[in-house]
Amino acid sequence: MSEAPPILRVRGLHVRYGHVHAVQGVDLDVREGAGVGIIGANGAGKSSTLKAIMGLADARFDELQVAGERVLRPTPEAMVRRGIGYVPEGRRIFPGLTVRQNLLMGAYAHPWDRRVRERVEEVYRLFPILARRDRALAGALSGGQQQMLAIGRALMGEPRLLVLDEPSMGLAPALVDEIVEAVRGLHARGLTLVLVEQNARLTFSLTEHCVVLESGRVVKEGPSRVLREDPEVRKIYLGV
Ligand SMILES: Nc1ncnc2c1ncn2[C@@H]1O[C@H](COP(=O)(O)OP(=O)(O)O)[C@@H](O)[C@H]1O
Ligand SMILES: [Mg+2]
Numbered sequence: 001m002s003e004a005p006p007i008l009r010v011r012g013l014h015v016r017y018g019h020v021h022a023v024q025g026v027d028l029d030v031r032e033g034a035g036v037g038i039i040g041a042n043g044a045g046k047s048s049t050l051k052a053i054m055g056l057a058d059a060r061f062d063e064l065q066v067a068g069e070r071v072l073r074p075t076p077e078a079m080v081r082r083g084i085g086y087v088p089e090g091r092r093i094f095p096g097l098t099v100r101q102n103l104l105m106g107a108y109a110h111p112w113d114r115r116v117r118e119r120v121e122e123v124y125r126l127f128p129i130l131a132r133r134d135r136a137l138a139g140a141l142s143g144g145q146q147q148m149l150a151i152g153r154a155l156m157g158e159p160r161l162l163v164l165d166e167p168s169m170g171l172a173p174a175l176v177d178e179i180v181e182a183v184r185g186l187h188a189r190g191l192t193l194v195l196v197e198q199n200a201r202l203t204f205s206l207t208e209h210c211v212v213l214e215s216g217r218v219v220k221e222g223p224s225r226v227l228r229e230d231p232e233v234r235k236i237y238l239g240v
Contacts, residue, residue: 012025115158
């Protein structure tokens, strides 16, 4: 019996910005239901890897597959349509639109779907504070609420894989906890995750498998519970 192909398969990913070779041959496999973390210092190439997968960076792949189907040239629209939800670094919500309008923007890949309203209600159940701010301008929300909105917007596309780039960045600890618990709940209910974080402790707690990126290369990978005990990883990424 052959195993189902991974939701995401990346081979030989390279990203260049002029003479900066930011990602240098990254491979990544994400199986259905898995939680995969990417940890690494500032500038290691984490965001570039995610942007390349979403078609937002000038990238070269030996192979990019979504659920066994080859993607020759990723674009954000096509990747969302294939079931990948992306929460970019720095949230990138639309500040001049209301909370609800931001969520509706996330449903553009399925614009006529009758489930859109239902989906908004699901996001509001996940983050009740957003329901209370339904008509508020997104630019008036706190950083934590904007992060919830960015996650909610990605969920509007009914993703099978949710890709998060530094969701904890710049947030107060109480809000980080709330967001982490929401993401943990989504994952526990079966949503596949790729999580990029400088906060390695948080990444280990939310994922089952991690890769460590250094200068655009995967230098280590393995089960999160093994990596979190790795002396080198502890010293560099956990500060212990
Ligand atoms: N738009 C860009 N133009 C030029 N260099 C960039 C750009 N984006 C990222 N870089 C460089 O690429 C490298 C990797 O960046 P990035 O993927 O953002 O790392 P990380 O997310 O791990 O902090 C860094 O050296 C960064 O300075
Ligand atoms: Mg980054």
